[in-house]
Structures are given as C-alpha cells and as structure tokens.
Amino acid sequence: AQTVTQSQPEMSVQEAETVTLSCTYDTSESDYYLFWYKQPPSRQMILVIRQEAYKQQNATENRFSVNFQKAAKSFSLKISDSQLGDAAMYFCAYTLGSFNAGNNRKLIWGLGTSLAVNP
Amino acid sequence: EPEVTQTPSHQVTQMGQEVILRCVPISNHLYFYWYRQILGQKVEFLVSFYNNEISEKSEIFDDQFSVERPDGSNFTLKIRSTKLEDSAMYFCASRGGNSPLHFGNGTRLTVT
Numbered sequence: 001a002q003t004v005t006q007s008q009p010e011m012s013v014q015e016a017e018t019v020t021l022s023c024t025y026d027t028s029e030s031d032y033y034l035f036w037y038k039q040p041p042s043r044q045m046i047l048v049i050r051q052e053a054y055k056q057q058n059a060t061e062n063r064f065s066v067n068f069q070k071a072a073k074s075f076s077l078k079i080s081d082s083q084l085g086d087a088a089m090y091f092c093a094y095t096l097g098s099f100n101a102g103n104n105r106k107l108i109w110g111l112g113t114s115l116a117v118n119p
Numbered sequence: 120e121p122e123v124t125q126t127p128s129h130q131v132t133q134m135g136q137e138v139i140l141r142c143v144p145i146s147n148h149l150y151f152y153w154y155r156q157i158l159g160q161k162v163e164f165l166v167s168f169y170n171n172e173i174s175e176k177s178e179i180f181d182d183q184f185s186v187e188r189p190d191g192s193n194f195t196l197k198i199r200s201t202k203l204e205d206s207a208m209y210f211c212a213s214r215g216g217n218s219p220l221h222f223g224n225g226t227r228l229t230v231t
Contacts, residue, residue: 035219043208045162045222091162106152106164106175107220 002027004092004110012116013082020067021077021113023092032096034068034075035107039089048090051075079115087117121145125211125223132201133231140196140226142211151194152212152220153186155179162210168194201230 003026013019025034036048051059051068058066063083067076075094079086092110124143132138144151153165166176166186173186185197194213198205208227212220 033219043225043227045210045212045225047219047221050219093162106167106177107154107162108164109162111161 002096002108004094004108006090006092006110006113008113009111010114010116012118013079013086014118015082015084017082018078018080019082019115021079021090021092021115023075023077023110025073025075025092025094025108025110027073027094027096029096032094034066035093035095036064036066036075036077037091037093038086039091039112040085040087045091049077082117084117084119087115089114121221123211123213123221123223125209125226127226128224129227129229131229131231134203135200138198138201138228140198140209140211140228142194142196142213142223143192144194144211144213145215145221146192148213148215148218148221150174150214151186151188153196154210154212155207156210156225157204157207165196165209198228201228203230206230 005024032053034051038046038048049059049061049064063080065078089112091112093107095105095107097105126141151168154162156162164177166180167174183199187195206229208225210225211223214220
C-alpha cells in the first residue's frame, strides 16, 4: 500500500529554536520524489522542500533541511531558527516515478503536523 | 512569478445543486490536477488531466464529477449534484515537464 505517516499531529517550538517533524512512507518502488508542503491558516499549499529518492545528499532550503533515510523510508523535516511565520500545518507527500514529462503520477499525502511557534 | 489562480475563493451551495470550480493553471504547464481537503483530514487526489483528457482519477471522482479545459486556459471541476460530504477545500494544481506542483489558493466549498 502507498501510505505516508506523520506520527506527530501537533508540535510546538520556541522562536529561534530547532524542530524536527517526522515522516515515514511506504512504497515498493525505488524511484520517487518526496516533498514537504506548508499550509498556513490562509490554506495555501506552499512547497517547502523536495528530495529526489536517487540522491543521497539531503536537500536544504535556507532554514529548512531534510534527513532522508531511504532504507528506513524516513523523511524528516528540520526547521532551524524557527520564526513565528513558520506556524502552519506541514504535510509530507511523495510521488512515484520520475517527475519528467510523460509521468503524471499523483501526490500521496500524510495527515499533516500542526506546528505552533511560541514567542 | 506565475501563479495558479482559483475562483471563487469561497462557494456556498445547497445540496443537490451543481457547482463549477474554476482554475487558471500556469500558462506553459501541461499537467493539471484537482485535490480536495476535507477540514481536518488529509489532502486527497481527485483527478489528473493531460493532453485534453483525464489521465488518472481516484475512487472519489465518480460520475458526479467532471473536468474540462474549455478554452486552453481555464481548467474547471464540476460537481453535478452536490452532497453535504462534498464540503471541502478544493485545490487546483499544475506543473510543467520537470517542475514540482504549483497549487492555487483553493476554493472552499460549503454545501448546506
């Protein structure tokens, strides 16, 4: 079964501290992309970071980084120097196969983690 | 930066009525999607559309749902006879050949 599990429904972090959101997924395929999306109260869906499964190096985007453990099927998101604007729902998702033209695979989503940032 | 735009931002309708949710994907994108998110639940895939036809649809996307790209710019989702359980946030998304999905801001559909 293709599933994504986010075991932390809610998390909180102090402003300027670091927080890690966990995500595990289940697939028998070897070629896929992983994503973290942020959904603030405005309900927009904003891409935070993505990781190609064939890459061993963990993706980073400014204060956001991932810890991708392919064998363990784990894809956690680390937010450093947390800011009040980071408060949002965070969704982990993946899509199977190459993300090139000709592939029309859908995203498979976790239930999300609600992150609160305390001043 | 180009954006996916969705209208309306909020739609209220009575059970049994037809609704059309509108989306304008990014102009050079080729793949189009509808997702929905029932309040407090996960995001669910509804349908994907490529080359003027549905390429994949979920179990949710039954005969009450249809999609259209009528004029080369708009991408619409129609629900023929809405049910209470259709109340959700509906997201349109598009992508080019090798880009990640770009999402619109969503349409909140409330069925009363």
